[in-house]
Amino acid sequence: MTARDAMLARIRSKTAKGSDETRRAAVDARLAQHPRNLIPERGIGDEDHRVRVFTEMMQAVGGSVEIVNDLNDVPDSISDYLRNSNLPAHVRRGSDPVLARLPWHRGTLEVAQGRAEETDRASVTRAFAGIAETGTIIQVSGQDNPTTLNFLPEVHIVVLEASAVFASYEEAWTKLRDEFGEGIMPRTVNMISGPSRTGDIEQTIVRPAHGPKNMHVIIVR
Template identity: 35%
Template sequence: MSDARSDILARIRHASACLPEAEVKLALSRLGAGPSATLPHPDLAIAFLTNVLKNQGTVDIASSRSEAVVVIGKYLYEHHRSRKLVAGNDARLAALPWRDAGLLPRFGEAESGELAALSYAVAGIAETGSIVTCTGRNNPAANNLLPEDHIVIVALDDLVERYDEALDALQSQRPRGINVISGPSGTADIAMHMVHGAHGPRRWHVVLLGHVPADCVEHAQALAGLANERQAEPLPDA
């Protein structure tokens, strides 16, 4: 648009090879994707849960949608003695059997001071222990960030091994924003002391939905070097 643009582009052309497009594309295609991280366990679910725990998250597993709602209810009760929850306008969330846990989220955008938000991830990444959400109507960005607790459901079928797989899968959809979340908000800016809840959620809880062996959480805890901490606490019934 401006002189600055043409100046800068001219200077770059001067310093570049100025190859024809076909040659650039060919050179790029030869570069491949590069190695990804070694998984802590060959089983995708166990690897994913292990890395979530390493990222200071907490985990639950649920073999059915009904069970997922129940564990979320327990989580809310345990941390907030509350049943309040906000969730985006995601059809998958709306369709959960909320009555089974006596819960009913408010669907929409989270506000400051909200206790907990629930997201339904579009993918879970085993390599990094991350969940992926896309900003937009289904999951406003504020829902990831403003509440005290961020609870995320990720379906076993949506787990991928590699980080770049998750991004490549979203290429055609072109969402407004892609949020790869891998832990509660954290900072060590004061005296290198790690504190959670810097700006965003103080806690990050991942519910893996699908048929996985019941002992996979214990397995993941062992691999993450954790004793049975939160998961071992007796929870009141919802």
């Protein structure tokens, strides 16, 4: 027995209760039950309340939020945002079926499809969910919304349905299990709270750090 084995054996003798099989069973039971942690009251409320809190929290970390009533207004909103930001009228999106059905042809906006490229200035993705308590976007990887679109372009534009804004993370994980199946996960789940930034140097906020300089969320009622 090595010194490490001896140390771990002493720890187990003081902390272990029951056999390894008993402990494994207890862990499996807890994972199967999906117990929820303490839920902050901040995000709890009706849809209007959740959207309002999400907006406040996203803006607090440097993101911007726009609310539209009709999904078909999204292309016009993106065009206005790019023009007001002095950016080219060009975005890249994935193969998300909801984004694919939008009337991109109405204006002068150029739309490319696929993974982000180094020359892309702006991307548009559809969020899996939004979390009111922290103003966080949940993105899942895949061809519908490639992960590179979240981080490579200078500007990340996110389309988020108001009905997908939840009070807490636990509700978003429940939706994830319901849609993908128990024990099945997408390759990546990204939780994004505002544009990329850092305060490592003298606690001075610098944007960007390792991702988009700006993040704009369009909430569709």
